[in-house]
Amino acid sequence: MKLEVSHSFEDETMESKVRWFKTLSIPERMEMLCFFTDMILDNNPGIAGKRDVKPLTERILELEKA
Numbered sequence: 001m002k003l004e005v006s007h008s009f010e011d012e013t014m015e016s017k018v019r020w021f022k023t024l025s026i027p028e029r030m031e032m033l034c035f036f037t038d039m040i041l042d043n044n045p046g047i048a049g050k051r052d053v054k055p056l057t058e059r060i061l062e063l064e065k066a
Contacts, residue, residue, distance in 0.1 A: 040047060
């Protein structure tokens with residue numbers, strides 16, 4: 001992975017994050033998935049055992065800036 005530090009708000013948009021994610025190889029994407037999963041489980045170990053989660057029944061509308 002290419003490591004860089006940016007202080008630009010433009011690099012924080014969802015579109016720029018998607019562009020960055022698309023530059024990763026499949027193994028790098030899997031490494032990120034494992035990293036985020038481990039981080040979530042470290043901060044909330046009980047989340048994996050949650051059984052009261054209900055499926056979303058509402059519509060989701062995806063908005064795109066024109």
